[in-house]
Amino acid sequence: MLLSSIALDLPLPRLFDYAVPEHLAAQLRRGMRVRVPFGRRQTSGIVVRAPFEAGADAGEHRLIEALIDDSPLLPAELLSLCEWAADYYHHPLGEVLAAALPGSLKREGSAESGEPLWQLSEAGRAALAGLPERQRALRAALQTLAEQPRRGKAWAPAAQRQTLLERGWARCELAPAAPAPYLAPLPLPELTEEQSQALAALQENGEHFHVSLLDGVTGSGKTELYLRRIAQALAAGRQALLLVPEIGLTPQLQTQLAQRFGEGVASFHSGLSAREREKTWLAARAGSVAVVVGTRSAVFVPFARLGLIVVDEEHDTSFKQQDGFRYSARDLAVVRAQRAQLPVILGSATPALESLHNARAGRYRHIRLTRRVQTQAPPQIRVLDVRGQQLQHGLSEPLLLAIDRCLEKGEQALLFINRRGYAPLLLCHACGWRAPCTHCDAQLTVHRTRGRLICHHCGWQQSLPRECPSCGGSELISVGQGTERIEQALANRYPRHRVERLDSDRLSQRSELDALLADIRARRIDILVGTQILAKGHDFPSLSLVGIVSADQALYGADFRAIERMGQMLTQVAGRAGRSGQAGEVWLQTHEPEHPLLRTLIDKGYHALSDELLLERQAACLPPYSHLALLRAEAQDAQTPLRFLTQAREHCLGFAGVQVMEPIPSGMERRAGYWRAQLLLQAAQRSELHRALAAAVPQIAELPGARRLRWSVDVDPADLF
DNA sequence: AGCACGCCGACT
């Protein structure tokens, strides 16, 4: 009896073997979707192991009911990447595959795209001689195929094609679309000397696997180098994948891509409809789209002839999926490139410490761009010691005066504060009551324009109270600053100038963002207030002043990556200043002007900071000098997660080189009504950590309590909360 | 995850 292993979209760490009906045996191949009975229902799955002879001990097997695809929906390269990822992240393969498929193709759904290519098999050639004269139609079909492979369906009637497949006399593959000829639009922007050298370095290993860390200050022209390398891939008849942190926020990049590659560019991100995503996915697979630009999940888009992967802003944490299947798209991009033997470029002005460490270790080629294309001087960060200073809504007098001067010169100013809303806390002056979220260990944020109190952790909201719910007092004060408050304060101070706010609250609609960015470029906006959204790759041509309202939050951050993040964010925001001709000034308000790491960043820059942080990490045995995995658990009461993790811990113990900490409540223990806890595993060698997880995770899944709570494995966690 | 089976509390 022939069996085939099928991956089903279930949270179970195993495959299911089904019996293969005779008439399907010849056609069934890895990567095809099949319909199978499962329990008392029907579901669909993906063939992971092609038909194999059942061993003597084979138990009972139900029959595969039908094929959904004529040819494998998942190309071999992608399927094996998913298998690798399931293994590495210790996540069920069926769920990994579900994450890799666009929603509409997860179940049934026809995947007709491009032309099928039919070829005669060895068995078919052999059968040709022995086929009786009477079966004229079948003979004719076989004869046609024997002459040459055929595209499409017109070469034989459906019945005969079906028979050929069933008997294994023919195979049907997706025929790769012919590459569209790539014509470089002229003239291309001229490269600086430094850019030319970097481009030469990027080309050095040709089209084979190598990782280039393109480490270039903001404005040094990394994007142009991506475009050149992509153009080279296209000219060689290949396709390219460009991963970006958040696509909706980078319309400029989209425009540049469209200008350079025209219709050959397609995007892939959550802002698109299921239909649009499916279209891009299938077009890339068929080879009929040249460049795919997409967010995290685009790392799973199949390609007929992938030739290059670029990860822009590789340090960005949005490449890490934060729930369910917790993969890192940046890391998977490198693995994918390695397995497919392609070059990959990781680009950033502020590379992750992991990437810098890989570059130092010689695993990545480190290519640096230190000069800006348009201005000579990088912006100088000036520290504003605000201790004891009179602050107006968090803004100090010197900063306000700097804004005055900036506006007088007719230039634009940008105020950065990494907090949405009006104020992070509502406090009763009479009794000290603070507005809490009833579902989280957090305060509600005041949103004055909407007249609401909103929890930024679970989304819960209520209307803004007029009196204190605790004592009835009427003096409720907003403590601290958010973007709304800064916006309002500046609008009041500068009534004749236009002040706008840019944060995720304002970005409900894409058209709004476009209009806002257009207004900024046309200098219709004088002051822009916003969160880290501002740091992400926008060019503001006449921006001469950047004010960072406070850097202090990050300095007290509990996570071991807090300072690294702060350095990245401040460097990225500061990089917005002075992009065309003017030098630009950056002011940073802080209560900790002497903080040594803040000093390093300001006086010597991000790379000096990262050098120091790497030393600290080495001394503390933290990543990238060790490897972490976090077991997370949450339940509706406080004890269940800790109890579960205590049991889970037993299964993690006893592996050489792996340290298993005690389970502890998470940084914010209660969130969205759930009590959360975590268990940290640490190992000097990745292989040791992997060995422990491979043994422990299936056992943990079998724990009696495992079904009464939510739990997950987080390999290479982005944060320890 | 579904979807069953199975054994204890308040209802027509």
Place this chain on the structure above:
DNA sequence: GTCGGCGTGCTC
């Protein structure tokens, strides 16, 4: 007497 709560077990 039964409707239905969710604990436990299984799915090739």
